[in-house]
Amino acid sequence: MQNTALTETHTALGAKMVPFAGFNMPVSYEGVTTEHETVRNGVGVFDVSHMGEFLITGPNALELIQKVTSNDASKLVDGKAQYSYLPNDKGGVVDDLIVYKIADEKYLMVVNASNIEKDWNWISSHNTMNADMRNLSDEYSLLAIQGPKAAIAMQSLTSVDLEAMKFYTFEVADFAGIENVIISATGYTGSGGFEIYCKNSEVKQIWDKVFEAGADHGIKPIGLAARDTLRLEMGYCLYGNDITDTTSPIEAGLGWVTKFSKQFINSEALAKEKEHGAEKKLIGFELDDRGIPRQGYDIVDNNGVVIGVVTSGTMSPSLGKGIGLGYVPAIFSKPESKINIQIRKNAIPATVIKLPFYKG
Numbered sequence: 001m002q003n004t005a006l007t008e009t010h011t012a013l014g015a016k017m018v019p020f021a022g023f024n025m026p027v028s029y030e031g032v033t034t035e036h037e038t039v040r041n042g043v044g045v046f047d048v049s050h051m052g053e054f055l056i057t058g059p060n061a062l063e064l065i066q067k068v069t070s071n072d073a074s075k076l077v078d079g080k081a082q083y084s085y086l087p088n089d090k091g092g093v094v095d096d097l098i099v100y101k102i103a104d105e106k107y108l109m110v111v112n113a114s115n116i117e118k119d120w121n122w123i124s125s126h127n128t129m130n131a132d133m134r135n136l137s138d139e140y141s142l143l144a145i146q147g148p149k150a151a152i153a154m155q156s157l158t159s160v161d162l163e164a165m166k167f168y169t170f171e172v173a174d175f176a177g178i179e180n181v182i183i184s185a186t187g188y189t190g191s192g193g194f195e196i197y198c199k200n201s202e203v204k205q206i207w208d209k210v211f212e213a214g215a216d217h218g219i220k221p222i223g224l225a226a227r228d229t230l231r232l233e234m235g236y237c238l239y240g241n242d243i244t245d246t247t248s249p250i251e252a253g254l255g256w257v258t259k260f261s262k263q264f265i266n267s268e269a270l271a272k273e274k275e276h277g278a279e280k281k282l283i284g285f286e287l288d289d290r291g292i293p294r295q296g297y298d299i300v301d302n303n304g305v306v307i308g309v310v311t312s313g314t315m316s317p318s319l320g321k322g323i324g325l326g327y328v329p330a331i332f333s334k335p336e337s338k339i340n341i342q343i344r345k346n347a348i349p350a351t352v353i354k355l356p357f358y359k360g
Contacts, residue, residue, distance in 0.1 A: 004049035005141050005200040006207060013221055020224060021113035023050040028223040035226035036317040039189050040358075043147035043214055044222035048195075049203065052116035052137040054109040054123065061105050064131040068123050069099060070249065070270075072259040076101035081168045081186055084257050085249055086122060087266045091273070092245045093252070095119050096237060098186060100170060108182075108197075110142075112239045126265065141203035145210060146193035146222075146230075153217040154194065157209055158183060162194065176209035178202045188227065190234035190358060229314050232323065235284050235355030241295055242282060242311040242325050251278040251327065281333035282311070284357060287322035287341060288349040298342040299326050307332060310341060318358050322348075 002023045011017065015026035026047065028035060038044045056065060065073045071084035078101055086094035095115040100108040111119045116137050127133060145154060151162040157176045160183055165171070170184035175196060182197035198206055211219055228238070237243045243252050250258070250273045260271050287293065293313030298306045313324030324341070332339055335354045340347040 002050075004047055005203045006047045006049065009204065009207060010047065010221070015221070015223060018224075021050055023113060025050060026221070026223045028225045029221050032223075032225040032229060033317045035220065035222045036229050038218070038220045039147045039222055039226065039230055040191050040318060041148070042218045042220075043145065043149040043153045043193070044220050044226075045207070045210055045214075046144040046146065046222050046224075046227055047141075047207075048144050048227075049141040049200075050113035051142050052111040052113060052119065052135070053140050053142075053197070054111065054120065055134040055136055056107045056109060056131055057134075058105055058130075058132040060129040060131040061107050063129050064123070064127055065099060065107055065109070066262055067129075067264055068126050069097070070254070070259065070264060071099070071257045072262055073099055073101070073107070074262070078103055079169055079171060081170055081184060082257075083168070085243070085254060086119060087249060087264065087270065088122075088245060089266050090245075091248055091266065091269060093239075093243045093247060093249050093254075094122050094245065096239055096243060096254075100182070100184070102172065114240060139200060141198055141200050143196045143198075143203065143206065143210065144187055144189075144193065144227075145196065145214075146187050146189040147191050149214075149217045150193035153214040153219060154210065156213050165194075176206040176213075178206060181206070188236060189230040190236075190356060190360065191230070228312075229317055232312050232314050232325070233316055233318055233356065233358035235325065235357060237282075237325075238312055247327075248273060248278065248280075250274050251280045252282045278330060280308070280327045281330050282325055282327055283333050283352050284355045285324055285326065285339060285341070285350040285352050286319070286357065288351060290322075291341065291343045291346070291348040292322045293324035293341045293343065293348075293350075299328055300340045300342050300347055301332075302338070302340065304347060306342075307339070313341075316357060322350075323357050328352075
């Protein structure tokens with residue numbers, strides 16, 4: 001089990017620690033609902049240093065990224081980030097990720113913790129153009145400072161105008177007394193905020209200064225349980241649940257980051273699939289009655305016939321009702337369609353809704 005550079009800090013704060021993606025991670029401090037509401041209404045900090053970082057450089061860096069990712073990285077300018085995924089050659093998804101353009105011939109790929117080795121091996125196997133690749137995952141830490149008060153709470157720590165930063169942009173700048181920190185206006189919560197990339201040796205200083213600066217704004221540490229409820233309220237996919245090696249990115253609703261203006265791994269097959277229309281679709285649903293949908297629960301029609309499966313589900317702290325994502329045949333995927341979630345012996349009625357669940 002690997003630790004992050006802040007594991008002892010979390011333990012001292014009384015965090016409940018659990019194994020996650022091979023790391024010892026804080027799942028909660030005060031409880032998921034309290035932490036969830038802190039991020040929705042104020043500002044909270046996640047240690048997500050388990051995520052992976054690959055630096056891709058050199059004259060062939062863009063060529064490699066274009067080959068292995070679905071989105072069009074040629075559209076990136078310095079200081080811009082892009083959501084994308086790594087298609088496999090069997091119609092599924094190796095991982096989803098964010099690509100950052102730091103400079104010409106210099107890109108950062110940020111991948112999911114559980115897939116670091118798999119992604120590295122996959123990208124390496126397609127690096128026929130000999131782009132320079134460095135796996136920085138063990139050297140870098142990542143803090144997600146999230147919530148509507150994040151910019152005002154953190155402004156004293158940096159010369160960057162945080163309020164002026166647009167979504168999916170970033171700057172390499174000073175933060176909390178450390179130079180050359182990546183300050184990224186990205187996040188996984190839908191409530192605004194920033195992600196801070198720094199070296200492991202720097203993260204404790206940054207963590208401490210973040211909590212000093214945010215004290216007047218009610219800042220709190222937040223665990224992975226609230227991260228999951230926050231992302232689910234936004235309808236954001238979680239790798240391993242909603243997208244996997246065997247799920248189609250077209251069925252998963254990732255067509256918007258699948259750019260057929262270029263060739264990439266399995267692009268021809270995916271283009272045909274998109275043209276023919278997906279047979280299944282990933283949908284969001286709300287329960288009409290009491291209950292909590294969970295991953296793996298069956299989705300059934302009014303006759304009790306199994307038509308799909310729940311991939312993510314929870315009790316939404318913001319909405320006070322059960323919500324989830326799941327795959328169903330396309331005919332059941334339109335908003336307002338009626339389905340049922342099999343919770344033990346009961347088929348609980350549910351309504352397909354247009355994502356996100358949480359409108360802010």
